[in-house]
Amino acid sequence: MKKISILVICILSIQYAFASKGKCVILGTVSDMATGTIMIRNLTKPANDTLKILNGKFMYTTEIDQVYPFLLSDENNRYQLFFAEPNSTINITIKRKDMQVTFLEGSAAHEVFRKLIISQEPLQQFAGQLSQEYNKPNPKTDSLNAVMNKVNDELKKNFFKFLTENNSTEVSAFVVYSAITNDKNLNIATADTMFGILTGKARTSFYGNELDKMLSKLRATEVGYMAPDFTLPDSTGKKNYTLSSFRGKYVLIDFWASWCGPCKQEIPYLKQAYTAFHGKGFEIISVSLDDKKPNWISALNQFQMPWIHISDVKGFNSKVNELYHVPSIPKTLLLDKTGKIIAKDLRGPALDKKLKELLGSE
Numbered sequence: 001m002k003k004i005s006i007l008v009i010c011i012l013s014i015q016y017a018f019a020s021k022g023k024c025v026i027l028g029t030v031s032d033m034a035t036g037t038i039m040i041r042n043l044t045k046p047a048n049d050t051l052k053i054l055n056g057k058f059m060y061t062t063e064i065d066q067v068y069p070f071l072l073s074d075e076n077n078r079y080q081l082f083f084a085e086p087n088s089t090i091n092i093t094i095k096r097k098d099m100q101v102t103f104l105e106g107s108a109a110h111e112v113f114r115k116l117i118i119s120q121e122p123l124q125q126f127a128g129q130l131s132q133e134y135n136k137p138n139p140k141t142d143s144l145n146a147v148m149n150k151v152n153d154e155l156k157k158n159f160f161k162f163l164t165e166n167n168s169t170e171v172s173a174f175v176v177y178s179a180i181t182n183d184k185n186l187n188i189a190t191a192d193t194m195f196g197i198l199t200g201k202a203r204t205s206f207y208g209n210e211l212d213k214m215l216s217k218l219r220a221t222e223v224g225y226m227a228p229d230f231t232l233p234d235s236t237g238k239k240n241y242t243l244s245s246f247r248g249k250y251v252l253i254d255f256w257a258s259w260c261g262p263c264k265q266e267i268p269y270l271k272q273a274y275t276a277f278h279g280k281g282f283e284i285i286s287v288s289l290d291d292k293k294p295n296w297i298s299a300l301n302q303f304q305m306p307w308i309h310i311s312d313v314k315g316f317n318s319k320v321n322e323l324y325h326v327p328s329i330p331k332t333l334l335l336d337k338t339g340k341i342i343a344k345d346l347r348g349p350a351l352d353k354k355l356k357e358l359l360g361s362e
Helices: 108-134 141-165 170-182 188-197 206-219 261-280 293-303 350-359
Strands: 022-030 036-042 049-053 057-064 068-073 079-084 088-095 100-105 231-233 240-242 250-256 282-288 308-310 331-335 341-344
Touching: 022 036, 022 049, 036 057, 049 057, 079 088, 079 100, 079 108, 079 170, 108 141, 108 170, 141 170, 141 188, 170 188, 170 206, 188 206, 240 308, 250 261, 250 350, 261 282, 261 293, 261 350, 331 350
Parallel strands: 022 088, 250 282, 282 308
Antiparallel strands: 022 057, 036 049, 036 068, 068 079, 088 100, 231 240, 250 331, 331 341
């Protein structure tokens, strides 16, 4: 069954230092409950606030420096998302038992978001109906796929139309961030295109800044982009190596660790490639993501790998992970003589094959 390319709202837990702030008052009416509780949360904060419902009413006051997404939620993690802005009073009416917002006014930012919802909702509902067809006996998969592709194309077209028409709003920065973080198959070129549409407050907003940092890390492991420079010490701690100092050579950055079984399985192939091509201008820089130096040193002694080994021994908190998106290992990046990434994750004999293309046979 084909997946539906629908924007999914990502709930984040990121702290942020506020600049100058303005008061936002949220006045709630609960149409189906006189007493109880409801939770509210600014998505850039790590925790919910619990509000009491008295006589079918609740109130929440906060100070914010820009437009932010908020959630109203219940004990079953059902939620409704809305956008709040400084110096505003927002009136919300909800059905607490169903966690449905039936009325909202006072937020110009939320009206921007509503445009996207209105344009996408019919297509999303139709895509949901198509998804059910896949589960019926003997589904006509080819025809369903063709229709689903058209729906996905329309969803994408609507999404980009919304971004273009609202490219300077904080809301657009948020929905782009959500789209990128929730689409595992999204390529960096598409992500760059979406980010490139944003201007003004969208770029300087909280989510605009988070987008910029995220995309910088994604580019750092993508073919066609320059590998960010870094400097790390060797196992003695007495000598530092800087990636850019190896310009003029083909360089393999090898992210690994002593505890990583698949990493160690690659060592014979790395040795073979190093022996065959080091003299022709090929270098390997192994960056250990160990967090215990004795384990790293022990592995270096055991495997006797005759190339450069560096690490700050901070595991996945290494400063290279602030530059490169390396959520798992092994991870390798092959750079050309200018420092541009030309291949990644070459396993087994694939590295030897690629180097033969670049540097000639052994």
